[in-house]
Amino acid sequence: MFNLEQTLAFVTTVEEGSFSAAARKLQKSQSSVSIGVSNLEDELDIELFDRNTRKPTLTEAGNRLYHQAKLLLRQADKMNSYALAINNEVESKVVIGTDPAAPLSCLDSILLKIDREFPNTEVEIRLLNHLSLQQALLDHTVDLGIHFGADAYPQYLNFASIHQYKWLCVCSPDYSLASLDIISNEELLAARQIICESMLHHPVLSKTSIFSQDTWQADNLTQCSHLIELGLGWGILPSDWCAERFELGSLITIEPEFNQTQMHSALDFVWASNRNIGKVCRTIIEHFTVQKSSHI
The missing domain is CATH 3.40.190.10 (Periplasmic binding protein-like II)
Structure with missing residues:
Protein backbone atom coordinates (compact mmCIF):
# COMPACT_ATOMS: atom_id res chain seq x y z
CA MET A 1 0.00 0.00 0.00
CA PHE A 2 1.41 3.42 -0.94
CA ASN A 3 2.11 5.93 1.80
CA LEU A 4 2.10 9.70 2.29
CA GLU A 5 5.87 9.94 1.94
CA GLN A 6 5.68 8.45 -1.56
CA THR A 7 2.79 10.74 -2.41
CA LEU A 8 4.73 13.78 -1.19
CA ALA A 9 7.75 12.78 -3.29
CA PHE A 10 5.48 12.52 -6.35
CA VAL A 11 3.74 15.88 -5.83
CA THR A 12 6.98 17.71 -5.02
CA THR A 13 8.69 16.29 -8.13
CA VAL A 14 5.83 17.59 -10.28
CA GLU A 15 5.87 21.03 -8.68
CA GLU A 16 9.66 21.42 -8.60
CA GLY A 17 10.18 20.03 -12.12
CA SER A 18 12.80 17.36 -11.39
CA PHE A 19 13.83 14.68 -8.92
CA SER A 20 16.91 16.66 -7.90
CA ALA A 21 14.90 19.83 -7.22
CA ALA A 22 12.34 17.83 -5.24
CA ALA A 23 15.15 16.26 -3.20
CA ARG A 24 16.49 19.72 -2.33
CA LYS A 25 13.01 20.89 -1.35
CA LEU A 26 12.39 17.83 0.84
CA GLN A 27 15.98 17.79 2.14
CA LYS A 28 16.45 14.21 1.03
CA SER A 29 18.74 12.43 -1.40
CA GLN A 30 17.75 12.32 -5.05
CA SER A 31 17.78 8.55 -5.01
CA SER A 32 15.28 8.37 -2.11
CA VAL A 33 12.87 10.67 -3.95
CA SER A 34 13.24 8.72 -7.20
CA ILE A 35 12.77 5.40 -5.38
CA GLY A 36 9.70 6.78 -3.57
CA VAL A 37 8.06 7.75 -6.85
CA SER A 38 8.98 4.39 -8.45
CA ASN A 39 7.51 2.52 -5.51
CA LEU A 40 4.32 4.58 -5.83
CA GLU A 41 4.12 3.65 -9.52
CA ASP A 42 4.58 -0.03 -8.61
CA GLU A 43 1.89 0.15 -5.92
CA LEU A 44 -0.59 1.81 -8.29
CA ASP A 45 0.57 -0.17 -11.34
CA ILE A 46 0.54 3.10 -13.27
CA GLU A 47 3.36 4.99 -14.98
CA LEU A 48 3.24 8.51 -13.57
CA PHE A 49 6.14 10.07 -15.52
CA ASP A 50 7.42 9.75 -19.06
CA ARG A 51 11.13 9.26 -18.44
CA ASN A 52 12.09 9.48 -22.11
CA THR A 53 12.19 13.27 -21.83
CA ARG A 54 15.07 15.31 -20.33
CA LYS A 55 12.94 16.17 -17.32
CA PRO A 56 10.23 13.91 -15.89
CA THR A 57 6.98 14.71 -17.68
CA LEU A 58 3.60 13.63 -16.38
CA THR A 59 1.72 11.02 -18.33
CA GLU A 60 -2.00 11.51 -18.84
CA ALA A 61 -2.73 9.15 -15.96
CA GLY A 62 -0.04 10.84 -13.86
CA ASN A 63 -1.65 14.23 -14.42
CA ARG A 64 -5.00 12.94 -13.17
CA LEU A 65 -3.46 11.30 -10.13
CA TYR A 66 -1.39 14.40 -9.35
CA HIS A 67 -4.56 16.36 -8.53
CA GLN A 68 -5.84 13.52 -6.35
CA ALA A 69 -2.49 13.30 -4.59
CA LYS A 70 -2.59 17.02 -3.76
CA LEU A 71 -6.05 16.58 -2.23
CA LEU A 72 -4.78 13.63 -0.20
CA LEU A 73 -1.84 15.64 1.18
CA ARG A 74 -4.11 18.57 1.98
CA GLN A 75 -6.46 16.27 3.87
CA ALA A 76 -3.55 14.78 5.78
CA ASP A 77 -2.39 18.28 6.78
CA LYS A 78 -5.91 19.04 7.91
CA MET A 79 -6.01 15.91 10.08
CA ASN A 80 -2.72 16.91 11.70
CA SER A 81 -4.06 20.41 12.33
CA TYR A 82 -7.25 19.06 13.89
CA ALA A 83 -5.28 16.72 16.13
CA LEU A 84 -3.02 19.57 17.21
CA ALA A 85 -6.06 21.75 17.94
CA ILE A 86 -7.62 19.01 20.10
CA ASN A 87 -4.40 18.56 22.05
CA ASN A 88 -4.20 22.34 22.60
CA GLU A 89 -7.82 22.52 23.90
CA VAL A 90 -9.02 24.47 20.89
CA GLU A 91 -12.79 24.33 20.42
CA SER A 92 -14.03 22.51 17.34
CA HIS A 163 -18.12 50.19 19.97
CA GLN A 164 -20.31 53.27 20.26
CA TYR A 165 -23.10 53.49 17.69
CA LYS A 166 -24.89 56.68 16.75
CA TRP A 167 -28.54 56.18 15.79
CA LEU A 168 -29.99 58.14 12.87
CA CYS A 169 -33.57 58.81 11.84
CA VAL A 170 -33.82 57.87 8.16
CA CYS A 171 -36.27 57.32 5.34
CA SER A 172 -36.32 56.81 1.59
CA PRO A 173 -35.80 59.95 -0.56
CA ASP A 174 -39.28 59.26 -1.98
CA TYR A 175 -41.01 58.98 1.39
CA SER A 176 -43.49 61.70 2.41
CA LEU A 177 -41.32 62.92 5.31
CA ALA A 178 -38.23 63.38 3.12
CA SER A 179 -39.21 66.84 1.87
CA LEU A 180 -39.73 68.33 5.34
CA ASP A 181 -36.93 70.35 6.97
CA ILE A 182 -38.16 69.74 10.52
CA ILE A 183 -40.71 67.04 11.29
CA SER A 184 -43.13 67.75 14.12
CA ASN A 185 -43.85 65.15 16.75
CA GLU A 186 -47.44 64.93 15.49
CA GLU A 187 -46.30 64.21 11.92
CA LEU A 188 -43.87 61.58 13.12
CA LEU A 189 -46.45 60.01 15.39
CA ALA A 190 -48.78 59.58 12.43
CA ALA A 191 -46.11 58.16 10.10
CA ARG A 192 -45.35 54.45 10.05
CA GLN A 193 -42.11 53.45 11.80
CA ILE A 194 -40.17 50.37 10.70
CA ILE A 195 -38.50 48.76 13.69
CA CYS A 196 -36.25 45.80 14.29
CA GLU A 197 -38.13 43.27 16.41
CA SER A 198 -35.25 42.93 18.88
CA MET A 199 -35.72 46.58 19.93
CA LEU A 200 -39.05 45.63 21.51
CA HIS A 201 -37.26 43.37 24.00
CA HIS A 202 -34.40 45.72 24.83
CA PRO A 203 -34.72 47.51 28.20
CA VAL A 204 -33.29 50.76 26.82
CA LEU A 205 -34.00 50.82 23.07
CA SER A 206 -37.66 49.89 23.60
CA LYS A 207 -38.10 53.17 25.51
CA THR A 208 -35.94 55.48 23.41
CA SER A 209 -36.23 54.24 19.82
CA ILE A 210 -39.92 53.42 19.28
CA PHE A 211 -41.97 56.53 18.66
CA SER A 212 -44.80 56.05 16.17
CA GLN A 213 -48.15 54.45 16.97
CA ASP A 214 -48.18 52.76 13.56
CA THR A 215 -45.29 50.28 13.36
CA TRP A 216 -44.12 47.48 11.14
CA GLN A 217 -41.62 44.97 12.51
CA ALA A 218 -38.79 43.14 10.79
CA ASP A 219 -36.63 40.29 12.09
CA ASN A 220 -33.26 41.90 11.50
CA LEU A 221 -31.43 45.02 10.37
CA THR A 222 -31.26 43.98 6.70
CA GLN A 223 -35.04 43.45 6.46
CA CYS A 224 -35.74 46.62 8.42
CA SER A 225 -33.53 48.70 6.13
CA HIS A 226 -35.10 47.15 3.03
CA LEU A 227 -38.62 48.14 4.08
CA ILE A 228 -37.49 51.70 4.75
CA GLU A 229 -35.71 51.90 1.39
CA LEU A 230 -38.96 50.76 -0.28
CA GLY A 231 -40.64 53.85 1.18
CA LEU A 232 -42.92 51.91 3.52
CA GLY A 233 -42.01 54.00 6.56
CA TRP A 234 -39.22 55.71 8.46
CA GLY A 235 -36.83 54.17 10.97
CA ILE A 236 -33.95 54.60 13.38
CA LEU A 237 -30.80 52.78 12.22
CA PRO A 238 -27.11 52.65 13.28
CA SER A 239 -24.99 55.24 11.47
CA ASP A 240 -22.38 52.64 10.41
CA TRP A 241 -25.07 50.71 8.56
CA CYS A 242 -26.46 53.81 6.87
CA ALA A 243 -23.21 55.22 5.47
CA GLU A 244 -23.11 53.08 2.31
CA ARG A 245 -26.84 53.59 1.69
CA PHE A 246 -26.42 57.36 1.94
CA GLU A 247 -23.79 57.15 -0.81
CA LEU A 248 -26.10 55.02 -2.96
CA GLY A 249 -28.95 57.47 -2.37
CA SER A 250 -31.36 54.84 -1.07
CA LEU A 251 -31.62 56.47 2.36
CA ILE A 252 -31.50 60.03 3.70
CA THR A 253 -31.51 61.44 7.24
CA ILE A 254 -34.53 63.28 8.59
CA GLU A 255 -34.72 65.76 11.50
CA PRO A 256 -37.61 65.03 13.87
CA GLU A 257 -38.60 67.67 16.39
CA PHE A 258 -38.02 65.27 19.29
CA ASN A 259 -34.46 64.45 18.24
CA GLN A 260 -32.68 67.47 19.68
CA THR A 261 -29.66 65.50 20.87
CA GLN A 262 -27.78 62.69 19.19
CA MET A 263 -28.75 59.16 20.22
CA HIS A 264 -25.93 56.76 21.04
CA SER A 265 -25.77 53.14 22.21
Whole structure:
Protein backbone atom coordinates (compact mmCIF):
# COMPACT_ATOMS: atom_id res chain seq x y z
CA MET A 1 0.00 0.00 0.00
CA PHE A 2 1.41 3.42 -0.94
CA ASN A 3 2.11 5.93 1.80
CA LEU A 4 2.10 9.70 2.29
CA GLU A 5 5.87 9.94 1.94
CA GLN A 6 5.68 8.45 -1.56
CA THR A 7 2.79 10.74 -2.41
CA LEU A 8 4.73 13.78 -1.19
CA ALA A 9 7.75 12.78 -3.29
CA PHE A 10 5.48 12.52 -6.35
CA VAL A 11 3.74 15.88 -5.83
CA THR A 12 6.98 17.71 -5.02
CA THR A 13 8.69 16.29 -8.13
CA VAL A 14 5.83 17.59 -10.28
CA GLU A 15 5.87 21.03 -8.68
CA GLU A 16 9.66 21.42 -8.60
CA GLY A 17 10.18 20.03 -12.12
CA SER A 18 12.80 17.36 -11.39
CA PHE A 19 13.83 14.68 -8.92
CA SER A 20 16.91 16.66 -7.90
CA ALA A 21 14.90 19.83 -7.22
CA ALA A 22 12.34 17.83 -5.24
CA ALA A 23 15.15 16.26 -3.20
CA ARG A 24 16.49 19.72 -2.33
CA LYS A 25 13.01 20.89 -1.35
CA LEU A 26 12.39 17.83 0.84
CA GLN A 27 15.98 17.79 2.14
CA LYS A 28 16.45 14.21 1.03
CA SER A 29 18.74 12.43 -1.40
CA GLN A 30 17.75 12.32 -5.05
CA SER A 31 17.78 8.55 -5.01
CA SER A 32 15.28 8.37 -2.11
CA VAL A 33 12.87 10.67 -3.95
CA SER A 34 13.24 8.72 -7.20
CA ILE A 35 12.77 5.40 -5.38
CA GLY A 36 9.70 6.78 -3.57
CA VAL A 37 8.06 7.75 -6.85
CA SER A 38 8.98 4.39 -8.45
CA ASN A 39 7.51 2.52 -5.51
CA LEU A 40 4.32 4.58 -5.83
CA GLU A 41 4.12 3.65 -9.52
CA ASP A 42 4.58 -0.03 -8.61
CA GLU A 43 1.89 0.15 -5.92
CA LEU A 44 -0.59 1.81 -8.29
CA ASP A 45 0.57 -0.17 -11.34
CA ILE A 46 0.54 3.10 -13.27
CA GLU A 47 3.36 4.99 -14.98
CA LEU A 48 3.24 8.51 -13.57
CA PHE A 49 6.14 10.07 -15.52
CA ASP A 50 7.42 9.75 -19.06
CA ARG A 51 11.13 9.26 -18.44
CA ASN A 52 12.09 9.48 -22.11
CA THR A 53 12.19 13.27 -21.83
CA ARG A 54 15.07 15.31 -20.33
CA LYS A 55 12.94 16.17 -17.32
CA PRO A 56 10.23 13.91 -15.89
CA THR A 57 6.98 14.71 -17.68
CA LEU A 58 3.60 13.63 -16.38
CA THR A 59 1.72 11.02 -18.33
CA GLU A 60 -2.00 11.51 -18.84
CA ALA A 61 -2.73 9.15 -15.96
CA GLY A 62 -0.04 10.84 -13.86
CA ASN A 63 -1.65 14.23 -14.42
CA ARG A 64 -5.00 12.94 -13.17
CA LEU A 65 -3.46 11.30 -10.13
CA TYR A 66 -1.39 14.40 -9.35
CA HIS A 67 -4.56 16.36 -8.53
CA GLN A 68 -5.84 13.52 -6.35
CA ALA A 69 -2.49 13.30 -4.59
CA LYS A 70 -2.59 17.02 -3.76
CA LEU A 71 -6.05 16.58 -2.23
CA LEU A 72 -4.78 13.63 -0.20
CA LEU A 73 -1.84 15.64 1.18
CA ARG A 74 -4.11 18.57 1.98
CA GLN A 75 -6.46 16.27 3.87
CA ALA A 76 -3.55 14.78 5.78
CA ASP A 77 -2.39 18.28 6.78
CA LYS A 78 -5.91 19.04 7.91
CA MET A 79 -6.01 15.91 10.08
CA ASN A 80 -2.72 16.91 11.70
CA SER A 81 -4.06 20.41 12.33
CA TYR A 82 -7.25 19.06 13.89
CA ALA A 83 -5.28 16.72 16.13
CA LEU A 84 -3.02 19.57 17.21
CA ALA A 85 -6.06 21.75 17.94
CA ILE A 86 -7.62 19.01 20.10
CA ASN A 87 -4.40 18.56 22.05
CA ASN A 88 -4.20 22.34 22.60
CA GLU A 89 -7.82 22.52 23.90
CA VAL A 90 -9.02 24.47 20.89
CA GLU A 91 -12.79 24.33 20.42
CA SER A 92 -14.03 22.51 17.34
CA LYS A 93 -16.97 24.95 17.21
CA VAL A 94 -17.78 28.39 18.63
CA VAL A 95 -21.32 29.81 18.70
CA ILE A 96 -21.58 33.60 18.56
CA GLY A 97 -24.86 35.38 19.26
CA THR A 98 -25.49 38.89 17.98
CA ASP A 99 -28.32 41.39 18.22
CA PRO A 100 -30.38 41.43 14.98
CA ALA A 101 -30.33 45.25 15.11
CA ALA A 102 -26.52 45.38 15.07
CA PRO A 103 -24.65 45.56 11.74
CA LEU A 104 -22.90 42.29 10.91
CA SER A 105 -19.66 44.28 10.70
CA CYS A 106 -19.67 44.25 14.52
CA LEU A 107 -18.37 40.66 14.22
CA ASP A 108 -15.53 41.51 11.83
CA SER A 109 -12.68 41.57 14.34
CA ILE A 110 -13.89 38.35 16.03
CA LEU A 111 -14.28 36.43 12.77
CA LEU A 112 -10.97 37.61 11.32
CA LYS A 113 -9.15 36.64 14.51
CA ILE A 114 -10.70 33.14 14.56
CA ASP A 115 -9.98 32.62 10.87
CA ARG A 116 -6.37 33.74 11.29
CA GLU A 117 -5.49 32.00 14.56
CA PHE A 118 -7.90 29.04 14.68
CA PRO A 119 -8.68 28.02 11.06
CA ASN A 120 -10.04 24.59 12.07
CA THR A 121 -12.68 25.97 14.43
CA GLU A 122 -16.20 26.02 13.02
CA VAL A 123 -18.21 29.21 13.65
CA GLU A 124 -21.99 29.45 14.01
CA ILE A 125 -23.67 32.88 14.15
CA ARG A 126 -27.11 33.22 15.75
CA LEU A 127 -29.31 36.32 15.73
CA LEU A 128 -30.87 36.69 19.18
CA ASN A 129 -32.57 39.59 20.91
CA HIS A 130 -31.16 41.06 24.11
CA LEU A 131 -32.94 38.80 26.62
CA SER A 132 -32.68 35.61 24.55
CA LEU A 133 -28.97 36.16 24.00
CA GLN A 134 -28.28 36.68 27.70
CA GLN A 135 -30.23 33.53 28.60
CA ALA A 136 -28.40 31.53 25.91
CA LEU A 137 -25.07 32.66 27.37
CA LEU A 138 -26.17 31.63 30.87
CA ASP A 139 -27.45 28.29 29.52
CA HIS A 140 -24.10 27.81 27.72
CA THR A 141 -25.79 27.26 24.34
CA VAL A 142 -24.01 30.38 23.03
CA ASP A 143 -20.31 30.95 23.75
CA LEU A 144 -19.89 34.66 23.04
CA GLY A 145 -22.39 37.46 22.48
CA ILE A 146 -22.63 40.98 21.10
CA HIS A 147 -25.61 43.23 21.79
CA PHE A 148 -26.50 46.81 22.66
CA GLY A 149 -25.70 47.54 26.29
CA ALA A 150 -28.20 47.83 29.11
CA ASP A 151 -28.12 49.40 32.56
CA ALA A 152 -27.53 46.11 34.40
CA TYR A 153 -26.45 42.56 33.66
CA PRO A 154 -27.49 39.29 35.32
CA GLN A 155 -25.09 37.57 37.68
CA TYR A 156 -22.33 35.58 35.94
CA LEU A 157 -22.39 37.72 32.79
CA ASN A 158 -19.31 39.83 32.08
CA PHE A 159 -19.10 42.49 29.39
CA ALA A 160 -16.80 44.94 27.64
CA SER A 161 -18.04 47.86 25.52
CA ILE A 162 -16.42 47.55 22.10
CA HIS A 163 -18.12 50.19 19.97
CA GLN A 164 -20.31 53.27 20.26
CA TYR A 165 -23.10 53.49 17.69
CA LYS A 166 -24.89 56.68 16.75
CA TRP A 167 -28.54 56.18 15.79
CA LEU A 168 -29.99 58.14 12.87
CA CYS A 169 -33.57 58.81 11.84
CA VAL A 170 -33.82 57.87 8.16
CA CYS A 171 -36.27 57.32 5.34
CA SER A 172 -36.32 56.81 1.59
CA PRO A 173 -35.80 59.95 -0.56
CA ASP A 174 -39.28 59.26 -1.98
CA TYR A 175 -41.01 58.98 1.39
CA SER A 176 -43.49 61.70 2.41
CA LEU A 177 -41.32 62.92 5.31
CA ALA A 178 -38.23 63.38 3.12
CA SER A 179 -39.21 66.84 1.87
CA LEU A 180 -39.73 68.33 5.34
CA ASP A 181 -36.93 70.35 6.97
CA ILE A 182 -38.16 69.74 10.52
CA ILE A 183 -40.71 67.04 11.29
CA SER A 184 -43.13 67.75 14.12
CA ASN A 185 -43.85 65.15 16.75
CA GLU A 186 -47.44 64.93 15.49
CA GLU A 187 -46.30 64.21 11.92
CA LEU A 188 -43.87 61.58 13.12
CA LEU A 189 -46.45 60.01 15.39
CA ALA A 190 -48.78 59.58 12.43
CA ALA A 191 -46.11 58.16 10.10
CA ARG A 192 -45.35 54.45 10.05
CA GLN A 193 -42.11 53.45 11.80
CA ILE A 194 -40.17 50.37 10.70
CA ILE A 195 -38.50 48.76 13.69
CA CYS A 196 -36.25 45.80 14.29
CA GLU A 197 -38.13 43.27 16.41
CA SER A 198 -35.25 42.93 18.88
CA MET A 199 -35.72 46.58 19.93
CA LEU A 200 -39.05 45.63 21.51
CA HIS A 201 -37.26 43.37 24.00
CA HIS A 202 -34.40 45.72 24.83
CA PRO A 203 -34.72 47.51 28.20
CA VAL A 204 -33.29 50.76 26.82
CA LEU A 205 -34.00 50.82 23.07
CA SER A 206 -37.66 49.89 23.60
CA LYS A 207 -38.10 53.17 25.51
CA THR A 208 -35.94 55.48 23.41
CA SER A 209 -36.23 54.24 19.82
CA ILE A 210 -39.92 53.42 19.28
CA PHE A 211 -41.97 56.53 18.66
CA SER A 212 -44.80 56.05 16.17
CA GLN A 213 -48.15 54.45 16.97
CA ASP A 214 -48.18 52.76 13.56
CA THR A 215 -45.29 50.28 13.36
CA TRP A 216 -44.12 47.48 11.14
CA GLN A 217 -41.62 44.97 12.51
CA ALA A 218 -38.79 43.14 10.79
CA ASP A 219 -36.63 40.29 12.09
CA ASN A 220 -33.26 41.90 11.50
CA LEU A 221 -31.43 45.02 10.37
CA THR A 222 -31.26 43.98 6.70
CA GLN A 223 -35.04 43.45 6.46
CA CYS A 224 -35.74 46.62 8.42
CA SER A 225 -33.53 48.70 6.13
CA HIS A 226 -35.10 47.15 3.03
CA LEU A 227 -38.62 48.14 4.08
CA ILE A 228 -37.49 51.70 4.75
CA GLU A 229 -35.71 51.90 1.39
CA LEU A 230 -38.96 50.76 -0.28
CA GLY A 231 -40.64 53.85 1.18
CA LEU A 232 -42.92 51.91 3.52
CA GLY A 233 -42.01 54.00 6.56
CA TRP A 234 -39.22 55.71 8.46
CA GLY A 235 -36.83 54.17 10.97
CA ILE A 236 -33.95 54.60 13.38
CA LEU A 237 -30.80 52.78 12.22
CA PRO A 238 -27.11 52.65 13.28
CA SER A 239 -24.99 55.24 11.47
CA ASP A 240 -22.38 52.64 10.41
CA TRP A 241 -25.07 50.71 8.56
CA CYS A 242 -26.46 53.81 6.87
CA ALA A 243 -23.21 55.22 5.47
CA GLU A 244 -23.11 53.08 2.31
CA ARG A 245 -26.84 53.59 1.69
CA PHE A 246 -26.42 57.36 1.94
CA GLU A 247 -23.79 57.15 -0.81
CA LEU A 248 -26.10 55.02 -2.96
CA GLY A 249 -28.95 57.47 -2.37
CA SER A 250 -31.36 54.84 -1.07
CA LEU A 251 -31.62 56.47 2.36
CA ILE A 252 -31.50 60.03 3.70
CA THR A 253 -31.51 61.44 7.24
CA ILE A 254 -34.53 63.28 8.59
CA GLU A 255 -34.72 65.76 11.50
CA PRO A 256 -37.61 65.03 13.87
CA GLU A 257 -38.60 67.67 16.39
CA PHE A 258 -38.02 65.27 19.29
CA ASN A 259 -34.46 64.45 18.24
CA GLN A 260 -32.68 67.47 19.68
CA THR A 261 -29.66 65.50 20.87
CA GLN A 262 -27.78 62.69 19.19
CA MET A 263 -28.75 59.16 20.22
CA HIS A 264 -25.93 56.76 21.04
CA SER A 265 -25.77 53.14 22.21
CA ALA A 266 -22.78 51.13 23.35
CA LEU A 267 -22.29 47.76 21.71
CA ASP A 268 -21.19 45.29 24.37
CA PHE A 269 -19.22 42.08 24.05
CA VAL A 270 -20.73 39.61 26.57
CA TRP A 271 -19.71 36.22 27.96
CA ALA A 272 -20.56 33.95 30.88
CA SER A 273 -18.04 33.75 33.71
CA ASN A 274 -19.47 30.57 35.30
CA ARG A 275 -18.24 28.07 32.72
CA ASN A 276 -15.08 26.47 31.43
CA ILE A 277 -14.05 27.94 28.12
CA GLY A 278 -11.58 26.87 25.47
CA LYS A 279 -8.64 28.60 23.90
CA VAL A 280 -10.61 30.32 21.12
CA CYS A 281 -13.05 32.00 23.49
CA ARG A 282 -10.27 32.92 25.92
CA THR A 283 -8.31 34.57 23.11
CA ILE A 284 -11.34 36.60 21.96
CA ILE A 285 -12.21 37.66 25.53
CA GLU A 286 -8.63 38.75 26.17
CA HIS A 287 -8.63 40.67 22.89
CA PHE A 288 -11.66 42.74 23.86
CA THR A 289 -10.86 43.20 27.54
CA VAL A 290 -7.30 44.34 26.74
CA GLN A 291 -8.73 46.60 24.03
CA LYS A 292 -11.17 48.10 26.53
CA SER A 293 -8.52 48.71 29.21
CA SER A 294 -6.16 50.33 26.70
CA HIS A 295 -8.85 52.89 25.85
CA ILE A 296 -9.44 53.89 29.48
